[in-house]
Amino acid sequence: MQKEDLLATQARITPLIHRTPVLTSRLLNEISGAEVFFKCENFQRMGAFKMRGAVNAVLQLSEEQKTQGVVTHSSGNFAQALALAAQSIGVKAYIVMPENAPQVKKDAVRGYGGEIIECASNPIAREEVAAQVEKETGAYFIHPSNDKDVILGQGTAAMELLEEQPDLRYIFSPVGGGGLIGGTALAAHFFGRDCKVVGGEPFEADDAYRSLISGQIESNDTTHTLADGLRTQLGDINFPIIRQHVEKIIRVEEKEIISALRLIWERLKIVVEPSSAVALAALLRNKEDYAGQKVGVILSGGNVDVGNLPF
Numbered sequence: 001m002q003k004e005d006l007l008a009t010q011a012r013i014t015p016l017i018h019r020t021p022v023l024t025s026r027l028l029n030e031i032s033g034a035e036v037f038f039k040c041e042n043f044q045r046m047g048a049f050k051m052r053g054a055v056n057a058v059l060q061l062s063e064e065q066k067t068q069g070v071v072t073h074s075s076g077n078f079a080q081a082l083a084l085a086a087q088s089i090g091v092k093a094y095i096v097m098p099e100n101a102p103q104v105k106k107d108a109v110r111g112y113g114g115e116i117i118e119c120a121s122n123p124i125a126r127e128e129v130a131a132q133v134e135k136e137t138g139a140y141f142i143h144p145s146n147d148k149d150v151i152l153g154q155g156t157a158a159m160e161l162l163e164e165q166p167d168l169r170y171i172f173s174p175v176g177g178g179g180l181i182g183g184t185a186l187a188a189h190f191f192g193r194d195c196k197v198v199g200g201e202p203f204e205a206d207d208a209y210r211s212l213i214s215g216q217i218e219s220n221d222t223t224h225t226l227a228d229g230l231r232t233q234l235g236d237i238n239f240p241i242i243r244q245h246v247e248k249i250i251r252v253e254e255k256e257i258i259s260a261l262r263l264i265w266e267r268l269k270i271v272v273e274p275s276s277a278v279a280l281a282a283l284l285r286n287k288e289d290y291a292g293q294k295v296g297v298i299l300s301g302g303n304v305d306v307g308n309l310p311f
Contacts, residue, residue, distance in 0.1 A: 001152060001241070003190040009152040010159055013055045016088055020044050020157070022164050025267045032283055033291035037168065038264075039161040042272045042302025046108065048229075049157050049180055049300050050081035050144070056153030057142045058085045066091050071139040073097070073119070073126035076105030077229055077301050078144035083114030094139050096130045098122075102228065102305045123219075123233065145177025146235020155183025161296050162191045171296040172279040175199040175208045175249060176230035180300060182238035185245035199242075199249035200282030202226075202257065207233045208242065209249045226257055226310055229275035229301065250282035257281050258310045264299065273304040 041049035069092030086093035098121035119129040204225035223231035261277035
């Protein structure tokens with residue numbers, strides 16, 4: 001994946017996505033010791049950065065693939081993104097969702113015209129059911145994070161951030177399936193000025209942290225984290241990008257995620273979901289390493305169940 005691929009992706013998806021705002025907070029600068037610029041993907045269409053990759057993927061479909069529809073598996077945000085992206089160009093979307101996915105996300109998928117097929121809450125069940133739907137319907141499978149077009153689409157958030165703040169020294173991104181941090185790392189590499197990418201990941205789902213150490217894709221035995229969007233694991237397309245271009249991954253505890261989430265709600269006055277707060281929590285955990293630097297933080301989404309907040 002090259003610079004030209006990112007530029008072509010940005011041009012392709014611009015008509016169907018929002019250019020999201022970048023916010024700052026004097027108080028959060030004081031707390032972190034850095035000059036922080038928050039890229040607010042909670043204001044993206046369907047409420048998360050996932051729209052970028054989903055739009056890029058569906059716009060690359062052949063005419064024959066469009067007639068068969070698309071299928072994915074997702075706990076929520078990519079489910080919504082693919083349903084809306086497919087609806088935008090008149091394509092049927094089948095969405096495999098774990099039975100314990102937040103109700104607010106299931107409702108949104110149906111609102112965007114997606115057909116939900118529920119499965120057990122584990123990665124193997126997701127993949128098996130998605131493969132079954134693919135076989136029965138002929139729908140084209142699009143992976144939520146381990147897909148070239150999806151990764152390139154997600155990278156456009158950091159591209160926009162760097163267009164506004166070209167001299168960022170670091171960009172912090174949450175790490176789940178690896179699509180966002182993979183795309184962010186490519187954008188920083190091709191468009192940043194010696195800009196390094198740092199991942200934030202819960203201790204309760206730290207497969208990416210362990211994968212960087214071992215050099216191979218690791219799995220999580222349990223994923224008891226509030227950050228429901230980060231319970232998935234890396235793939236063979238995004239992992240090599242992460243190994244090559246991500247400086248480090250900082251793990252955070254659940255109480256740190258809650259604290260960062262509260263700070264964002266109270267100080268930026270915006271609604272973000274727990275997965276978004278993981279990037280800020282990572283910065284705050286190791287803030288002495290980034291003192292005095294210009295830092296970007298990608299707030300990945302705002303699809304939160306307000307009836308189930310941790311504060």
